[in-house]
Amino acid sequence: MSTEHPVLIVEDEEKIAQILVDFFALEGFNTKVLHSGEHVISSIKESTFSAIILDRMLPAIDGLTLCKQIRQFSNVPILMLTARIDEIDRLIGLGAGADDYICKPFSPREVVARVQAILRRTQSQNSSLEQSQRKLVHKDIILDLDTYVCERRNETIELTPVEFRLLKTFIEKPGHVFSREQLMDKGYVDGRIVSNRTIDSHMKNLRHKLMQDDHTSPLQAVYGIGYKLS
Numbered sequence: 001m002s003t004e005h006p007v008l009i010v011e012d013e014e015k016i017a018q019i020l021v022d023f024f025a026l027e028g029f030n031t032k033v034l035h036s037g038e039h040v041i042s043s044i045k046e047s048t049f050s051a052i053i054l055d056r057m058l059p060a061i062d063g064l065t066l067c068k069q070i071r072q073f074s075n076v077p078i079l080m081l082t083a084r085i086d087e088i089d090r091l092i093g094l095g096a097g098a099d100d101y102i103c104k105p106f107s108p109r110e111v112v113a114r115v116q117a118i119l120r121r122t123q124s125q126n127s128s129l130e131q132s133q134r135k136l137v138h139k140d141i142i143l144d145l146d147t148y149v150c151e152r153r154n155e156t157i158e159l160t161p162v163e164f165r166l167l168k169t170f171i172e173k174p175g176h177v178f179s180r181e182q183l184m185d186k187g188y189v190d191g192r193i194v195s196n197r198t199i200d201s202h203m204k205n206l207r208h209k210l211m212q213d214d215h216t217s218p219l220q221a222v223y224g225i226g227y228k229l230s
Contacts, residue, residue: 005050005119006030010040010066011081012058016104020053023108027116037061041069045176049076051115054098056082064096071097073175077118079111138171138229139218141210152210162187163206170219170229179226203227 007024011017012035021031032047034040038060044052052070056063067078080098094101100114136143142151148164150157159167169178169186178186180199187202207217218230 006032006048007051007053007115008040008043008047008049009033009053010035010037010058010063011053011055012036013055019108020111023112024115027112029112029115035059037063037066040066044070044074044076050119051077051079053111053115054078054080056080067096067098077115077122079114079118081106081111136168136171138174141167141171141218143168143171157209159206159209160202162202163209166202166206167210170227174229177222177225177228183226 007029009017009020009024009031011020011033014035017033017035021033024031032043032049034043036059040054040061054063054067058066063080063082067080070076070078077099078097079100079102081102081104083104099118102111102114134145136145140152143149143164144151145168148159148161150159150164150167166183166187169183170176180196183199183203187199203219203221207219210217210219212218219227220230221227
């Protein structure tokens with residue numbers, strides 16, 4: 001495990017949070033820490049995390065509520081921390097969508113080990129899925145990652161390689177707003193620098209190609225920021 005697997009730690013006790021940061025760092029993990037539930041959802045939507053360490057008792061929004069909210073839009077692995085030891089509390093946490101549950105006081109090494117175990121399991125599942133199905137689907141749009149073909153209702157939509165990579169980026173994270181700079185990195189894999197106007201031109205063409213029967217496109221411009229797929 002390495003910096004390719006950033007971990008979000010949501011813990012209101014600063015000493016506990018720092019201990020976890022230190023032990024995850026020893027195993028090569030990058031971490032981000034939040035001390036309340038207030039900005040958890042926005043942080044997850046803005047960044048990609050491989051796992052979340054979520055304390056059950058938090059200021060602003062409790063961990064159980066956050067877990068339920070996260071599960072409405074993400075399958076990111078969640079390990080819940082709690083001072084409660086009753087079995088019913090653990091079952092409630094798991095029922096809310098947590099992947100694992102650990103009670104305080106805990107060994108920070110055990111927390112890291114459990115996250116590593118979760119990541120090994122999810123990576124294995126993702127690998128099996130990729131081998132069996134190399135297609136991305138969003139509503140009636142299908143992207144075949146092996147043939148570079150885009151289809152809608154059994155009709156092929158002709159896309160350039162840059163357009164295909166851009167649409168793949170959007171379908172992988174529907175609803176996420178991508179800046180022009182992010183789309184530049186995704187569309188041009190050779191690292192070349194292009195202007196915002198070039199990205200806007202690609203997006204104009206792509207939005208037109210995905211135009212629906214009601215003359216609207218699922219790709220939407222977000223004023224002052226970039227674009228998103230709805």
